[in-house]
Structure formats: C-alpha cells, structure tokens
Amino acid sequence: MQICMNWDEIAFDWNHVRAFLATVEEGSLSAAARATRQAQPTLGRQVAALEEALGVTLFERVGRKLVLTPSGAELVAHVRTMGEAATRISLAASGQSQSVAGLVRISASDVTAAFILPNLLRALRQRAPELEIELIADNNLSDLQHRDADIAIRHVRPEQPELIARKLHDDTASFYATHAYLEAAGRPAQLSDLNALDFIAFFDTEALITHFNALGMNLTKENFRLSSNSGVVGWQMVCAGLGIGIMSDRVAARAPEVVRVLPSMEPLSFPTWLVSHRELLTSARIRLVYDYLAKGLR
Known part of the structure; x- marks a missing residue:
C-alpha cells in the first residue's frame, strides 16, 4: 500500500512529525513522552x-x-528523509552564515580539553567566528539533563533516554615513561617487571590498582607514591621522569620525551562518545558544533 497525497494541501506541523517519529523509535506513547519530555x-x-x-x-x-x-511504515521513511534533508540544509546555512552566534558549552576530561580540542576549536572559530565556546575541563560526568553543558565528550555511554550519544571511535592507551626514568629504574622486559617500578596515579588510585592488576600485574599503593586528581598534571609528572603513567596513544604521540613501556604489550582500548540533550540538538549553533566535533574527533 502506497501513500499518495498532495503535500501542498496538507497543513504540515513538524511538532506532530517529531511526536510520530519518537513513538516509532521508542515503541510506545509513554516511552516517547519520556524521551521528548512531554505529557503522554x-x-x-x-x-x-498528524493522522487527521x-x-x-x-x-x-x-x-x-x-x-x-x-x-x-511507509511514512516513516518519507519523514526521516525529509528531516535529514532539513537538518543538512540548516547546518549548511549555519556554517556559512554569520548569524550562527551564541554560547556553546563543551564538557570534556582535562586531558581531552588540553591536548585534543584546542586545534579543533581554532578551525571551528574560523568557520563560525560569532560562536562563543566555553570549554569545561572536568573529569566527572557533566549533568547534561540539568544543562551543566550543552555537549559532552565521554568515555562511557549514557543511559538516560533524553540524551543522544554518537560513538566516534575506540581509542587506545598504553603505559609510558621517559627514557631517563627507564634508564635509571631499569627497562622492564616482561609484565611482572613493572611490579617494582613507580607509577603515577591519575584520579582514583584504588581503581587504577584494581584495573592494572586485572591485566596480570601485582601493584600495591607502594607503587603509587605520586598522584593527582588532574590527568594533565599527572601526565606532566610522567613527562618529567617521575614514573610510569597510562595515557591515550594519541596524546602521548605529542610528547617526544616519553616512550612506550613494554611496546609488545597490547594497548588498552576505550570508547569515545559525543553526547548532547535531545532537545538541544534542534539549536542550529549546537548542532553545528556537535556535527563538527563528531567529524573532527574521528
């Protein structure tokens, strides 16, 4: 059965279309109402x-x-295509127009904020110079439901149905130390050799010990004489030759003074998610930044 109708004769309301799509995606009116934050x-x-x-x-x-x-079922395909086309047109216009202005708040870990985002933001500023960008360097998960930030870069997938999450990639991380530290402490040849070396703790020392020991190591608090609640500070301690630390391979590649410890060891993998609130992505400026980050961070 095909839908044959004159679209010019229909009083088309996109709020009705969004309600229809939300119901399709969520499977019920009650779930769609929660997802769109409306009364059922x-x-x-x-x-x-819309049916009428x-x-x-x-x-x-x-x-x-x-x-x-x-x-x-046939209408779903039509309205999704129309919605995607409208979004592309809006973003293309936003990218060219000086009217894309206003504040966008981006939350990310301090390591991502310090080492990954500045180059991306420089190019974004050239594209949309009237945007105001506030970069929130926070190693705790920002509360997007209460608008602590507009967009978040996370390494865990959100569970709240109001949040839209796009997985960008699986990144890798490895153990690093300086040449000088390894020469003085002794270069490890196997995993068990790490048990006698110094480690720098970023954030939660107990959690790191548990995670590392699950890899087959046997570390205790004695291995972690130095720590910081800041990933940037902890990494600078590694770069200063104070011990071994784990870091994203992408970030470590920018520090020529460090080398991988046990380079034959398989890197650890962790995901990167780009997250925003469902309602905020209807804003031209936030959608522009969201899609720009999705492309750039890949």
Missing part, C-alpha cells in the same frame, strides 16, 4: 493530529504495543 496525552494528540492531517491511520494497537500500519 499531549504527545498522543499530536500523533492523532494525512487522512491515514499510522498505528494500530496490538495488546499494549503500538504497531505501525503499512501506511505508517
């Missing part, structure tokens, strides 16, 4: 209004579930 009756009325405007039935109820009718 309001969202139900929007879906019903189009003159078709979009859902049928099977038990407690809403199931798309053939007309509804």
Whole structure:
C-alpha cells in the first residue's frame, strides 16, 4: 500500500512529525513522552493530529504495543528523509552564515580539553567566528539533563533516554615513561617487571590498582607514591621522569620525551562518545558544533 497525497494541501506541523517519529523509535506513547519530555496525552494528540492531517491511520494497537500500519511504515521513511534533508540544509546555512552566534558549552576530561580540542576549536572559530565556546575541563560526568553543558565528550555511554550519544571511535592507551626514568629504574622486559617500578596515579588510585592488576600485574599503593586528581598534571609528572603513567596513544604521540613501556604489550582500548540533550540538538549553533566535533574527533 502506497501513500499518495498532495503535500501542498496538507497543513504540515513538524511538532506532530517529531511526536510520530519518537513513538516509532521508542515503541510506545509513554516511552516517547519520556524521551521528548512531554505529557503522554499531549504527545498522543499530536500523533492523532498528524493522522487527521494525512487522512491515514499510522498505528494500530496490538495488546499494549503500538504497531505501525503499512501506511505508517511507509511514512516513516518519507519523514526521516525529509528531516535529514532539513537538518543538512540548516547546518549548511549555519556554517556559512554569520548569524550562527551564541554560547556553546563543551564538557570534556582535562586531558581531552588540553591536548585534543584546542586545534579543533581554532578551525571551528574560523568557520563560525560569532560562536562563543566555553570549554569545561572536568573529569566527572557533566549533568547534561540539568544543562551543566550543552555537549559532552565521554568515555562511557549514557543511559538516560533524553540524551543522544554518537560513538566516534575506540581509542587506545598504553603505559609510558621517559627514557631517563627507564634508564635509571631499569627497562622492564616482561609484565611482572613493572611490579617494582613507580607509577603515577591519575584520579582514583584504588581503581587504577584494581584495573592494572586485572591485566596480570601485582601493584600495591607502594607503587603509587605520586598522584593527582588532574590527568594533565599527572601526565606532566610522567613527562618529567617521575614514573610510569597510562595515557591515550594519541596524546602521548605529542610528547617526544616519553616512550612506550613494554611496546609488545597490547594497548588498552576505550570508547569515545559525543553526547548532547535531545532537545538541544534542534539549536542550529549546537548542532553545528556537535556535527563538527563528531567529524573532527574521528
């Protein structure tokens, strides 16, 4: 069954379309209402209004579930294509227009904020010079639901349905130390040799010990005489030759004074997610920054 209608004759309301798509994606009116932060009756009325405007039935109820009718299933493909095209047009216009202005707050770990983002932000400023960027260097997860930030770069996937998360890549990290430290302390030939060396703790020492020992090491607090709640400070201690630290291979490549410890050891892998609130991504300036970071961080 195909939908044949004159779109010029329809009073088209994109709020109704968003309600329809949210219901499709979430599987029920109640879940869609939570995802869009609306009352369920309001969202139900929007879906019903779209059905009335189009003159078709979009859902049928099977038990407690809403199931798309053939007309509804066909409409999903149409409105998603239209929505994606509208977003591309908006972003293209935003990238060219000087009217893309205002504040965008980006939250990231201090290591990412210090070593990864500045070069990206320089190019972004050239593209949209009227943007105001506030970079929040915080190793705790920012509360995007309460708008502590507009966009967050995280290494864990959010669980809240109101948040949109895009996985960018799996990054790698390895153990590093300076030539001078390894010459003085002795270059390890195998994993057990690390148990006699000094480590720099970033953030939670106990958590690091647990994580490293799960790799087959046997470290104690005696190995961690130096620590910092800042990844940047901890990394600078590694670069100063005070001990061994774990760091993103991408960041460590910028420090010629360090080398990988046990280069034959498989690097550790961790994901990078780009996160924002569902409602905020309707803002032209936030969507512009979000998509720009998604491309640049890859």
